[in-house]
Amino acid sequence: MKVLTPTVLTYLKVVTLVAVVPAIVGFVVVLAERRLMGFMQVRLGPNRVGPKGLLQGVADLVKLVTKEDIMPARAERTVFFLAPVLAVIPALTALAVIPFGPAVRIGKIKTPLWVTDVNIGLLFVLAITSIGVYGIILGGWASNNKYSLLGGLRSAAQLVSYEVPMGLALVSVLLLSRSLSMVEIVHRQASLHLWFIFPGLLAFFIYFVSGVAETNRNPFDLPEAESELVSGFNTEYSGVKFAFFFLGEYAAMIVISCVAVTVFLGGWLPPFPHVAALKFLRIVPPFGWFLIKAGLFLFGYIWFRSTFPRYRFDQLMALGWKWLIPTALANIVIVALAILATPGRSNGLFVLSYIFGGLFVVMFLLAKLRQKLARRERLAAIPASAVE
Amino acid sequence: MNDERPITGAEKDQATRTGEDLRAAALAAAESVPVSVDPPTLFEVQEMELNFGPQHPSTHGVLRLVIRVDGERILETKPDVGYLHRGTEKLFETETYPMGIPHTDRMDYVAAATNNHAFCLTIEKLLAVEIPRRAQLIRVILDELQRLSSHLVWLGTSGLDLGAVTPFWYAFREREQILDFFEEYCGARLTLNCMRIGGLPFDLTAGWVERLMEFVDDLPSRIDDYEQLLTDNRIWKKRTVGIGVISGQECIEWGVTGPVLRASGVEWDLRRAQPYECYDELDFAIPTRVNGDTYDRYIVRVQEMRQSVRILRQCIDLLEPGEFRGKVPRVIKPIAEEVYASIESPKGELGFYCVSNGTNRPYRMHVRPPSFINLQALPRLAKGHLVSDLVALIGTIDIVLGEVDR
Secondary structure: OOOOOHHHHHHHHHHHHHHHHHHHHHHHHHHHHHHHHHHHOOOOOOOOOOHHHOOHHHHHHHHHHHOOOOOOOOOOHHHHHHHHHHHHHHHHHHHHHOOOOOOEEEOOEEEOOOOOOOOOHHHHHHHHHHHHHHHHHHHHHHOOOHHHHHHHHHHHHHHHHHHHHHHHHHHHHHHHHOOOOHHHHHHHHHHHOOOOOOOOHHHHHHHHHHHHHHOOOOOOOOOOOHHHHOOHHHOOOOHHHHHHHHHHHHHHHHHHHHHHHHHHOOOOOOOOOOOHHHHHHHHOOHHHHHHHHHHHHHHHHHHHHHHOOOOOHHHHHHHHHHHHHHHHHHHHHHHHHHHHHOOOOOHHHHHHHHHHHHHHHHHHHHHHHHHHHHHHHHHHHOOHHHOO | OOOOOOOOOOHHHHHHOOHHHHHHHHHHHOOOOOOOOOOOOOOOOOEEEEEEOOOOOOOOOOOEEEEEEEOOEEEEEEEEOOOOOOOHHHHHHHOOOHHHHHHHHOOOOOOHHHHHHHHHHHHHHHHOOOOOHHHHHHHHHHHHHHHHHHHHHHHHHHHHHOOOOHHHHHHHHHHHHHHHHHHHHHOOOOOOOOOEOOEOOOOOOOOHHHHHHHHHHHHHHHHHHHHHHHOOOHHHHHHHOOOOOOOHHHHHHHOOOOHHHHHOOOOOOHHHHOOOOOHHHOOOOOOOOOOOOHHHHHHHHHHHHHHHHHHHHHHHHHOOOOOOEOOOOOOOOOOOOEEEEEEEEOOEEEEEEEEEOOOOOEEEEEEEOHHHHHHOOHHHHHOOOEHHHHHHHHHHHOOOHHHHHO
16 A cells, blocks of 8 residues: 555545546536526426436536637637636635545545645635636636626626625634634534534625625626626637636535535534434534535525526625625624633623524514515505406 | 505596596606616716627517617617518508418517407408407407517516526416417417407317416416516616616607506506407506606516406406407408507507508508517617616517517
């Protein structure tokens, strides 16, 4: 077993975790998305290629790879080529610091399920994912197409604005975790017996909304906006280059989900690991738990896509700057106060969890009530005989 | 701004009013809606000319708009129509009267029945022929089904334009069912050719009415489904409330008709104002709203769908066995005269102006297409809005390019 030195092992993990897994997962997610959306939209979704349409991803890949690679006549050639690469590489690189599970034993080798545990893991993720923006901006600019240019400009503004609340949301988590290392964050949640989603409920929402905006997904898919900008920044892209943008988008979704799982949902931990009654949940391996949680996030993405109309550009900016950033700032103060109020102990965090939980339930019920009242009012406005 | 604004118009009041009353009331009510003012610009204007269409997913066909934008703000919109021009009006002149009906199918191709109806109504006015009651009722049923299917297409596609993909599939599910009814009646699903001068080509097939009743009973809950997805949706409201505001007065000046006019507070519906067939016997409300924005146009159309359901129910109840075709001569040779007849198509006032010279072909046939005339208001609506809103506005005036270009 001399071959598998730690260095070789790391390389192997890099290849599997960072290149192979996202590619496969990407296509699984695409298929799941199309089938799920089919289900939500009273239609079937792809079901022709392979059993139950399972090979649709392969077919799509073959199609994209064999397609003619078109470059517009007056495009900026180098940048046009570079842009899809820039979109996909950062997203994949960010996966290097995600801890998918604790140490596992395969035969005689024992190895943790992450490529590396950098002590600035979270910062690394934030830094590297924001490079992905360049891919979209440059792609839109280099295409020499007005729609693409508008798409690129939209994404520039959008991504820059939403980096801020996302970072601020994560700052309040840092106050809880006291570490930037992704592995440490999970360990801290284990030792506190508390997932950070509870004291960080507000931060979680801000993070998730910003995350959806960061990945250009509905209802924030403005840079693409098929019905407005005819696919925006990627209008002129075809074949493999388009596939790269495509993979980049899905890889970014996976990264956002993985970070959310690690930071807010206790990473690979099963729900409430310290509760004896829930011990049976351990039959699912830690990696399994991670996948389930990340899957929930991805499901959320798909659900959003089939539910919401698209925001308008200025409304999107207003939402980011006027709502998310102030809220995120306030949240940092609240969390900091809760920690300071009970130094050295975590009681403050539990109190905070209850407050946030209660507020969430109350607001949810209020929203439901408001919806119901509005509907009743609307129906009352229609002449009685018209409603049967 | 997001308050629920009730639709106006008490029913009993409406029923007693005549077309003249409505005309006067409409003109009086038309001046209330405020007109949006262009926001001041902070920075130097950098213009860009953008070619919007004819191959663009949101122009609902082959509409081309040449727009001048500052960033994403629209300074000027110039519609360039004619990509689907087939010379329909000229074709009418070259063929006998009954041969004109299939050409009307291809004008507003998502609402062929109302086109057939308007055409036949014009020739019938020329011939002064009596339509049997059963034919009248079936015509109204077909019209209202067509209105439903046209509004469903509108609902689906305009949702799609704003990024709401799901309502589209639900709307088209119901539209398919409506097309099934048409198919069973006349064999076609889109280009129906389902009316004849003096009546109808066929009687209803056995069991058609019963199945229709089932569908009609089901429909209000389906409409509730669409409303659930959109009406109270925060993003939907953000994208539609206050977008493309036009006052009733301006609508009248532009000649805009149909749901767009009614959403601006003008209670003008030809089914009530100039009743044709047996609409004067039917009990239905004309939904109107006061703000004249995209959201109101949405509400008006959804309400109209509910009213169509009402009309369909009444017609089915009134239906009795009888003739389905009036006494029309075998060769149609009307006297030399000029007539204009119009109906309330799903998109507005659809009229045919026919000049007859006593032969079996029209000397001149002119169409008043609601899509074309409503489209003229687009530059006025779009000014000062963003490119994203332009998409919403094309959707909200509900055009069909076959009718715009003819």
